Every structure is written in structure tokens, then in C-alpha cells.
Amino acid sequence: MSDAAQLIQKIRATLAPCRLGEWPTPLEPAPALARALGLAELALKREDRASQRYGGNKVRGLEFLLAGASPGTVFVTVGGTGSTHCLATAVHAAAAGGRAALAQFPQPVTPLSEAVATACEQRAALVVRARMRATLPVAMLEVWRRARALGPRRWIPGGGAHPRAVVGHLLAGLELTAQTAHPPDAIVLPLGTGGTAAGLALAVGALGWPTRVVGVRVAPIVIANRWRTLRLAHAARRLLAHRGVPLPAPCSLEIVDRLGEGYGHPTSDGEAARRLASEHGLTLDSTYGAKAFGLLMRRGTWNVQRVVFWHTFAVP
Numbered sequence: 001m002s003d004a005a006q007l008i009q010k011i012r013a014t015l016a017p018c019r020l021g022e023w024p025t026p027l028e029p030a031p032a033l034a035r036a037l038g039l040a041e042l043a044l045k046r047e048d049r050a051s052q053r054y055g056g057n058k059v060r061g062l063e064f065l066l067a068g069a070s071p072g073t074v075f076v077t078v079g080g081t082g083s084t085h086c087l088a089t090a091v092h093a094a095a096a097g098g099r100a101a102l103a104q105f106p107q108p109v110t111p112l113s114e115a116v117a118t119a120c121e122q123r124a125a126l127v128v129r130a131r132m133r134a135t136l137p138v139a140m141l142e143v144w145r146r147a148r149a150l151g152p153r154r155w156i157p158g159g160g161a162h163p164r165a166v167v168g169h170l171l172a173g174l175e176l177t178a179q180t181a182h183p184p185d186a187i188v189l190p191l192g193t194g195g196t197a198a199g200l201a202l203a204v205g206a207l208g209w210p211t212r213v214v215g216v217r218v219a220p221i222v223i224a225n226r227w228r229t230l231r232l233a234h235a236a237r238r239l240l241a242h243r244g245v246p247l248p249a250p251c252s253l254e255i256v257d258r259l260g261e262g263y264g265h266p267t268s269d270g271e272a273a274r275r276l277a278s279e280h281g282l283t284l285d286s287t288y289g290a291k292a293f294g295l296l297m298r299r300g301t302w303n304v305q306r307v308v309f310w311h312t313f314a315v316p
């Protein structure tokens with residue numbers, strides 16, 4: 001068994017996550033897309049296929065965030081109306097014997113964000129929608145208060161951005177060793193609340209790879225930034241160290257801004273990326289994946305040839 005496989009096993013044994021997904025997610029070569037982008041190699045890490053119930057990158061963290069809860073627990077969390085974190089929490093809370101209560105803020109409507117919003121309404125036990133972003137704290141208080149009547153409550157931070165969840169994304173990064181013959185030049189992913197990028201920075205640090213981890217910022221800078229992301233990575237590293245699993249420091253993180261007009265607002269580069277990906281059978285969402293993939297279409301002087309794209313969005 002490889003060092004990475006042993007590490008994965010040790011971490012799972014130590015933190016005892018619940019099992020919500022099917023691991024490893026595939027790493028799929030995409031030679032035609034690579035040619036279209038002028039890259040030597042492109043591989044897609046199919047986090048969208050994390051679970052048959054409902055996939056996406058958030059399943060990684062939820063295995064650690066839902067673990068150990070008593071039956072009937074109400075998991076209370078927050079996100080945009082089209083948040084796949086909210087939807088994944090609702091779907092997997094039910095699978096883990098609990099329920100979800102959601103506070104949501106409005107975001108621009110696209111066919112995919114609308115599909116996620118509808119699924120959230122169907123799958124969560126309680127949804128409180130703020131009329132505007134500024135009143136989200138009121139919606140959060142209301143949902144927290146009303147959830148008490150449904151059962152014992154457990155708070156899950158927005159986006160699942162918690163050190164325990166970062167450990168789930170670390171495992172995802174470690175999976176790459178068994179899936180690729182050489183470290184890629186770069187791993188490119190959308191950067192929202194930072195847990196996914198934090199875990200990948202820890203994984204690349206642990207593997208000692210020269211790979212660049214590039215987070216494409218798609219949320220406001222107060223949420224998506226290097227400081228918050230590395231703070232999450234260091235907190236996850238401390239958590240593991242306290243449980244006898246010391247890890248090297250996370251690798252450095254590059255952040256590229258592709259937010260455009262705002263969170264959830266499609267950008268022209270992102271939509272061009274979405275169309276190209278869709279011609280190759282890949283569904284990207286305008287909020288996260290399209291903006292991140294857009295970076296690969298407009299690389300400028302950025303010299304990378306072998307790329308892993310972290311495909312995080314699952315269609316409901």
C-alpha cells in the first residue's frame with residue numbers, strides 16, 4: 001500500500017467520518033478538451049460523481065461534519081438559493097438519519113441555480129429565504145430558532161468551511177497519487193469559502209509535489225481569500241496533529257480573481273468556458289465551475305501544460 005493510501009486509511013480511522021460518498025472519485029483524462037485549450041494534458045477530477053444520491057465537492061466535508069450526530073439531528077446551514085452546499089447538506093443529512101434547515105440569500109437566477117433552489121425546497125425540512133443579502137443574519141436567526149422544534153440542532157458553517165471538512169478535501173487530493181503517473185503542473189479549482197482549496201494545499205504539501213494549487217476566486221474577497229483559506233488549512237493540520245497525524249505545511253496557494261460583477265453573476269469568459277465544456281459533454285455551473293474553467297481558456301502568460309481541473313458541480 002502506498003504512503004498516501006496509508007495516510008488516507010489512518011485519517012479515516014482517527015476521525016471516523018460517516019460514509020456518504022463513493023471514493024475515490026474518478027480522475028478522467030480529457031484529451032479533446034486539452035487540445036481545444038492548447039494544453040498538453042487535462043484531467044478532470046470528477047467530484048461531481050462523489051455520490052449517487054447527490055454529488056459535488058461538498059460531500060467530502062459532510063462526511064466529517066455529519067459524523068457522530070444522534071438520529072434526528074437537524075443540521076442548520078446557510079448559502080445562496082442555488083447553493084450546492086445547502087442541497088448536499090439536505091440530501092446527505094437525510095441519508096445520515098437527520099434533517100436540514102437552511103437560511104438562504106437570493107442569487108442571480110440561471111437554469112442550474114434554479115434547479116438547485118427547487119431541490120433545496122424539496123429536500124430540506126425548513127428553508128428561510130432572506131429577501132436580500134443584507135437581511136441574511138435575520139434569516140439565520142429565524143432558521144436556528146425554528147429548527148429547535150424539529151430536533152437537536154448542529155450548526156454547519158456556510159460552504160461547510162470547517163477544519164474537519166478540510167480533512168475530507170485533503171483525502172481527495174491524496175487520491176491523486178494512485179490516479180496519475182506524474183504530479184500535474186497545476187490543480188485548478190473554484191475558490192468559494194476555501195475548504196476545498198485548503199484541503200488540496202495540504203494534500204500537495206503532504207505529497208511534496210511541485211504542483212501549483214490555483215484557486216479561482218468566484219465569491220467576494222471577504223469570503224474567498226488566501227488568509228481565510230490558509231487559516232482553514234492550518235486549523236485542519238493542527239486538528240490532525242493533535243490526533244497523532246502530523247503533516248507537512250500546506251503548499252502555497254495562488255488566487256486568481258474571476259468574480260466579475262458578483263457572486264452568481266455569469267461572466268462572458270465563464271459562459272464561453274461553459275459552452276466549450278458542454279460541447280465536450282461537461283456541465284459547468286455559471287457560479288463556480290464556468291468561471292474557474294474560464295481561466296484555462298485565457299491563460300495569458302501563465303505557463304502550465306499538465307492540468308487537473310477540479311470538477312465540483314453536480315447537476316441536481
Ligand SMILES: Cc1ncc(COP(=O)(O)O)c(C=O)c1O
Nearest residue numbers: 159192193194195196288312313
Ligand atoms: C459547485 C461548487 N464548486 C466549488 C465550490 C467552492 O468550494 P469552497 O467553498 O470549498 O471553496 C462550491 C462552494 O459552495 C460549490 O458549490
